[in-house]
Amino acid sequence: MKDIRVLHGELAPGPAMTAFNAAHPEAGGIVSFVGKVRPDRYVEELELKHYAPLTLKGMEELADATLARWPLDGVLLHHRTGVMRPGDPIVLVAAAARHRRDAFEAAQFAMDHLKSDAWFWKREKRAGEWHWIEPRDQDHADLARWS
């Protein structure tokens, strides 16, 4: 079962996880990860843009690839767009499985792909000016370990 969303408003990890847990009574464990706008003294705002014809479709394909790779009961991918402030949640990934190792690995796989292989573009406002952010070498390395 997939729960895949591009959210243009607030991302509320608590209620989303409560619903995901309720949807998977058969699971032996659920791993979740919340990515937030990292508090940074120089970053005033962060904005994420997407491209509707590609972004949700790409996330659905990522969820399918995750489900094909591990024996999961379900996967959840929620990703925000729009303007956010430091501390705001950007992304929620969750994997429900019979056994914990599958859930941990699946959540990492999905998160590594969302970080540098999903159709989002991120920019930060520092000292009143916007700067586009490209993936770090570490993000590419995190992705490469799955191939």
Added chain:
Amino acid sequence: MTVKLVFLGKLADLAGAAEKDVPGPLDWRGLLEALPGPLGEAARGEKVKLALNGTVLADKTALAARTGDEVALLPPVSGG
């Protein structure tokens, strides 16, 4: 009788707009002619991909857009 160009990420800054209508049909050569200066250079770069009507092209130089189509210029992504 136009093709809609959509600029994502920093390409929208270079274009000065998120979208631009250009006369169709449009191939790769025509696209580059429609993109002046740094925007055209960025489009040529290997990191920039093209999508035609929501499908990413394996070879962007094979672009063949017809009137009414939407061509998106996609710079490197960063999510999460």
